[in-house]
Amino acid sequence: MKVFVTGASGYIGGVVVEHLLAAGHEVAALARSEGAAARVGALGARAVRGGLADLGVLREAAAGSDAVVHAAVDYLEPAMREVEEPALEAMLGALDGGRGFVYASTALVYPDTAGGPPTEDAELDEASPQLFKLLGERQVLAASGVTATVLRGGLVYGRGGSALVTGMIGASRALGAAPYVGEGANLWSTIHVDDLARLYVAVLEKQVGGVYNASSHTRLRMRELAERIALVTGADPRPLSREAAAGAFGPLVAVLERGITLDPTRAEETFGWQARERGLLDDLSSGSYRDVLSGPPPEGGSAA
Known part of the structure; x- marks a missing residue:
């Protein structure tokens, strides 16, 4: 299968490319810079030079593929919807014949899930902190x-990555408290x-x-995760003050206080898939986050 992937030089997209190639598929990957092209080339994918604003490039790449994975995102871009809407239109319009299109979304499209994990048919949060994903x-x-x-992904972790997990590690080290x-x-x-x-891969x-x-x-209480991070960073297990948290995480503070739970039964039953990797707490204590934990703390106490 020929698969076109956006976001392949990023965290999730890069790992998706690895697994697609390992499964014997051919991957073309969007790369908006020389560095991104080098990263996707090192994975074994063919680099397609351009970004989400290059609609002709997107249209041509999608038209020449059997399926598309759209994992590109810039969470710091306030106009992400304005960037993504025409990009999606270009790629979707180039596909026909039932070819596949997989969209990387997030559990944050749901309201706070304190009442229990929602089904995929549950009401969504029209005030989501990542509203562009819902749209x-x-x-x-x-x-x-x-x-x-x-x-709709939960809290993604592993391979020493995840902006949220590494941000929490940085905040704990810089501020000396559990994040x-x-x-x-x-x-x-x-x-x-x-x-x-x-x-x-199973979906495609x-x-x-x-x-x-x-x-x-696996579901973790935020306190469990934060206290494990404090333990491995040598920080005090006390929580951050709201002022310190706002300085470290900015608008993400509201996300940290939400319940974000999911029930993966539908995916398991449809695709014969199950999660099997080591848990996040174990990965923090003795796994892939060693380099993150041993590196220099962020400047100025920022978790960004």
Whole structure:
């Protein structure tokens, strides 16, 4: 299968490319810089030079593929929807014959899940902190002529990555406290990046559309995660003050206080897939985050 991937030089997209290539598929990957092209080339993918604003490039690459994975995102771009909407239109419009399109979404499209993990058919949060993801989902699912699949990921971790986990590590080291606010009783579902990548491959190979929650069955309280980070960084296990948390995480503070839980049963039953990698707490204590933990703390106490 020929697969076109956006976001392949990033965290999730890069691991998805690795698993696609290992499964015997051919991958073309969007690369907006020389550095990005070098990274995707080192993975074994063919670099397609351009960015999300290069609609002709997107259209041509999608048209020449059997399926598309859209994992590109810039969470710091306030106009992300304005960037993504025409990019999605270009790629979706170039596909026909039921070819696959997989959209990387997030559990943050749901409201706070303190009442329990939502099903994929649950009401969504029109005030989501990542509203562009909710709007992107709707655009993809409404497209005609494609097999559209949306994967709503939980807290992704592993391979020493994840902006949120590494940000929490940085905040703990810089501020000397556990990176949470208040009681930290809110639960989060987690998913190792390799488990998530395997799900992407299963979706593409089975060509079944729809919406699927992507997580393991492991749920951690924010306090558990933050205290483990404090333990391995040598910080005080006390929580951050709201002022310190706001300085370290900015608008992400509101995310840290939400319940973000998922039930992956639909994905498991549809694709014969299950999460099997080591858990996040174990990975922090003795796994892939060693280099992050041993590196220099961020300047100025920022978790960015």
